Amino acid sequence: MAQYSRISGSVGLITLKNPPVNALSAAVRQGIVDTVEKALCDPQVKSVVICGQDGVFCGGADVKEFEKSMSGPPLIPMIHSIECATKPMVAAIEGSALGGGLELALGCHYRIAHSKARLGLPEVTLGLLPAAGGSQRLPRLIGVPAALDLITTGRHVTAAEALQLGIVDQVTDHKTVDAAVKFALSVAGKPLDARRISTYPCPVVTDLDALFEDVMQKVRQSARGAIAPIACVQAVRAAATLPYTRGMEREKELMATLFTSGQARALQYNFFAQRAVGKWRMPSGARWDTSTPRPVHKVAVIGLGTMGRGIAVALAQAGLPVVTVEAQEKQLMEAKRVMSDMLKRGAKRRGVAPPLDKISYSSNIQDLADVDLVIEAVFEDMDLKKKVFLQLSAVCKPGTLLCTNTSGLDVDQLASQTRNPELVVGMHFFAPAHVMKLLEVVYGPRSSPQAVATAMQLGKKMGKISVAVGNCRGFVGNRMLKLYTEQASFLLEEGATPDLVDRAIEEFGFPMGVFRMSDLSGLDIGWRVRKEMKLAVPGQSARIREGRRYSPLGDLLCEQGRFGQKTGRGWYRYNKPGDRVAHSDPWLHHFLEEYRAQHGLVARRIDQQEILERCLYPMINEGFRILQDGIAAGPEDIDVIYVFGYGWPRHCGGPMFYASMVGLEKVLERLEHYYQAHPDVPYLQPCSLLRRLVAIGSPPVQKWREVIKNLHSQL
Numbered sequence: 001m002a003q004y005s006r007i008s009g010s011v012g013l014i015t016l017k018n019p020p021v022n023a024l025s026a027a028v029r030q031g032i033v034d035t036v037e038k039a040l041c042d043p044q045v046k047s048v049v050i051c052g053q054d055g056v057f058c059g060g061a062d063v064k065e066f067e068k069s070m071s072g073p074p075l076i077p078m079i080h081s082i083e084c085a086t087k088p089m090v091a092a093i094e095g096s097a098l099g100g101g102l103e104l105a106l107g108c109h110y111r112i113a114h115s116k117a118r119l120g121l122p123e124v125t126l127g128l129l130p131a132a133g134g135s136q137r138l139p140r141l142i143g144v145p146a147a148l149d150l151i152t153t154g155r156h157v158t159a160a161e162a163l164q165l166g167i168v169d170q171v172t173d174h175k176t177v178d179a180a181v182k183f184a185l186s187v188a189g190k191p192l193d194a195r196r197i198s199t200y201p202c203p204v205v206t207d208l209d210a211l212f213e214d215v216m217q218k219v220r221q222s223a224r225g226a227i228a229p230i231a232c233v234q235a236v237r238a239a240a241t242l243p244y245t246r247g248m249e250r251e252k253e254l255m256a257t258l259f260t261s262g263q264a265r266a267l268q269y270n271f272f273a274q275r276a277v278g279k280w281r282m283p284s285g286a287r288w289d290t291s292t293p294r295p296v297h298k299v300a301v302i303g304l305g306t307m308g309r310g311i312a313v314a315l316a317q318a319g320l321p322v323v324t325v326e327a328q329e330k331q332l333m334e335a336k337r338v339m340s341d342m343l344k345r346g347a348k349r350r351g352v353a354p355p356l357d358k359i360s361y362s363s364n365i366q367d368l369a370d371v372d373l374v375i376e377a378v379f380e381d382m383d384l385k386k387k388v389f390l391q392l393s394a395v396c397k398p399g400t401l402l403c404t405n406t407s408g409l410d411v412d413q414l415a416s417q418t419r420n421p422e423l424v425v426g427m428h429f430f431a432p433a434h435v436m437k438l439l440e441v442v443y444g445p446r447s448s449p450q451a452v453a454t455a456m457q458l459g460k461k462m463g464k465i466s467v468a469v470g471n472c473r474g475f476v477g478n479r480m481l482k483l484y485t486e487q488a489s490f491l492l493e494e495g496a497t498p499d500l501v502d503r504a505i506e507e508f509g510f511p512m513g514v515f516r517m518s519d520l521s522g523l524d525i526g527w528r529v530r531k532e533m534k535l536a537v538p539g540q541s542a543r544i545r546e547g548r549r550y551s552p553l554g555d556l557l558c559e560q561g562r563f564g565q566k567t568g569r570g571w572y573r574y575n576k577p578g579d580r581v582a583h584s585d586p587w588l589h590h591f592l593e594e595y596r597a598q599h600g601l602v603a604r605r606i607d608q609q610e611i612l613e614r615c616l617y618p619m620i621n622e623g624f625r626i627l628q629d630g631i632a633a634g635p636e637d638i639d640v641i642y643v644f645g646y647g648w649p650r651h652c653g654g655p656m657f658y659a660s661m662v663g664l665e666k667v668l669e670r671l672e673h674y675y676q677a678h679p680d681v682p683y684l685q686p687c688s689l690l691r692r693l694v695a696i697g698s699p700p701v702q703k704w705r706e707v708i709k710n711l712h713s714q715l
């Protein structure tokens with residue numbers, strides 16, 4: 001709703017009220033229409049201020065309403081009537097003015113923003129475009145190049161940048177509404193013709209065609225199959241080339257296509273999924289809102305390899321004092337140099353001073369006596385990690401939370417080395433840890449809710465999207481990934497090439513195919529794990545191990561020293577070790593032919609559809625098993641992990657949402673087909689949760705939690 005009052009004698013004040021972000025629900029839109037009319041009819045009122053309650057102007061259209069049939073007054077005529085008003089309308093922007101919120105402000109004649117406010121048109125991130133006139137007004141106000149940047153990326157700008165771009169007229173450090181009211185008093189009675197953005201001609205751009213061609217090419221490249229960024233470019237082009245009313249028609253036309261698209265549904269699902277994962281719950285019933293985190297004032301990172309360095313930098317950037325410990329003096333010195341550079345580069349990008357003094361460096365574990373939380377990031381070796389946990393338990397003060405950055409080892413085994421196993425959790429960061437948004441917080445059977453709450457809160461402070469998951473080999477992300485990479489190797493055995501598989505995966509929308517990714521992260525990492533598990537045995541090329549199909553291809557490459565980018569050879573060839581550009585490698589193709597001949601395998605033609613089904617559906621099946629096992633609380637957790645940790649294209653929602661879009665019945669049918677064809681791959685057998693969901697009519701992903709709950713209560 002919206003509340004109306006009159007202040008300072010002649011200013012009508014309209015306050016949007018719809019906590020927490022004053023989204024433009026049907027009730028709010030109706031409230032605006034009614035209060036604007038009231039203000040315009042009140043002869044005492046000479047100008048009007050529109051603001052939002054509780055320090056937030058407006059978070060945009062109410063995204064929840066997009067699923068239902070729209071009711072209430074539509075946004076476009078509402079904003080149009082504000083622009084046409086004969087009394088000055090002033091937007092007082094605090095907190096956020098995003099999407100429809102900024103479009104509302106652009107309909108006003110003036111905009112006053114608080115210095116801490118953030119503005120933007122992030123519709124593209126929801127699979128839409130700013131279709132309440134934003135795509136037509138913004139280019140008229142700030143010019144085509146700047147509008148293209150904001151609308152195609154959806155990035156939020158600070159009040160200072162908004163002022164510089166000309167989006168707002170004034171920025172204040174004081175009370176925004178007071179400043180806006182003062183401003184409204186000063187402009188009362190002034191002519192408004194020059195303040196109606198829709199009447200502005202779009203600033204002229206020299207060589208418009210070249211500009212749009214260039215932008216379109218860049219957008220197509222970065223969109224990885226997403227359609228909204230392209231529609232955004234088309235809408236801005238309409239602003240640059242057509243009169244306002246025809247531009248609005250084009251905006252509407254483009255929006256109609258996007259609004260009902262699967263991509264918009266996927267992106268909007270993902271928006272809410274990101275928020276849902278913060279509301280974690282453990283199988284014990286412990287939850288985010290009933291568990292209090294411990295205070296964390298000082299943290300430590302032990303082990304300064306690539307992961308440890310990234311984690312320490314991310315902690316320092318979040319403003320926390322960090323003690324880093326690395327036993328090897330040479331490694332410590334090198335880490336100090338590299339981390340200082342990382343901090344300086346990060347600070348330069350953000351325009352702040354580098355927080356160099358936040359990190360102290362030591363080779364002595366005794367220096368961790370007074371920290372509140374330790375993140376262990378030593379080499380991925382269970383015996384070594386056990387030793388470290390034993391030492392940490394002896395050295396750290398009582399109550400210190402001990403976290404491991406293992407990417408898949410048993411957190412409970414580490415907890416069992418300590419005096420307080422309830423204070424042990426996994427904090428699984430993704431490389432590079434100071435860049436990647438995802439954090440898996442892993443609770444073992446003995447981890448306390450307080451420990452989980454503390455790790456989740458720390459993740460939030462570090463700007464991560466944290467997902468709480470249960471303890472199993474590989475947790476959620478790597479447990480699913482294993483099947484994806486294994487299937488990719490099987491496809492090579494059957495006749496595919498790394499290039500063919502990667503192309504299919506990249507066309508689906510992943511930033512990097514499975515083999516390119518494996519070359520980047522290093523083939524030796526998985527090899528070492530497989531050797532530890534006695535799965536990989538040098539010199540052996542058997543294709544059935546432990547009673548199931550096994551592909552030794554990766555092991556055979558490692559035996560030849562082909563570890564990927566770092567050695568200049570892997571699934572691809574690189575011009576030199578460390579080079580990033582992958583070239584198709586005739587040696588590898590020949591190697592695959594010899595391998596197939598040696599094992600009596602006949603290469604067959606494998607199409608893109610099969611590559612996608614073979615690589616993605618087993619992962620999805622494993623996702624269902626993870627839900628069934630209670631390792632993830634809901635499909636949103638898995639989807640957020642895959643989008644933010646593994647490059648799953650956001651416009652496909654995540655693996656579980658994607659399964660629901662493809663149709664669970666189809667996924668089930670294909671898995672049954674592949675299991676029949678490959679009975680030596682047990683994980684291809686469809687899991688019972690998937691069968692159950694299909695049996696009850698494939699409910700939408702939002703309803704799966706109920707089904708899982710019922711399933712668990714029957715066990």
Ligand SMILES: CC(C)(COP(=O)(O)OP(=O)(O)OC[C@H]1O[C@@H](n2cnc3c(N)ncnc32)[C@H](O)[C@@H]1OP(=O)(O)O)[C@@H](O)C(=O)NCCC(=O)NCCSC(=O)/C=C/CCCCCCCCCCCCC(=O)O
Pocket residue numbers: 020021023058059060061062063064075096098099100101122123126128129130131132255256259260272275276
């Ligand atoms: C920065 C934020 C605003 C705040 O961040 P923060 O403080 O961290 O809080 P959050 O945790 O993010 O959010 C708190 C809760 O609020 C919920 N929320 C947030 N924003 C919205 C929203 N816009 N709608 C609904 N709910 C929202 C959030 O889920 C949290 O809920 P909970 O506590 O977890 O339950 C940050 O929240 C943020 O960034 N928000 C999103 C901003 C955004 O993206 N805005 C753009 C929205 S889209 C829009 O505005 C579109 C405008 C144009 C519409 C034009 C309509 C025309 C329709 C025409 C259709 C034609 C089709 C015809 C087809 C046919 O023919 O049928």
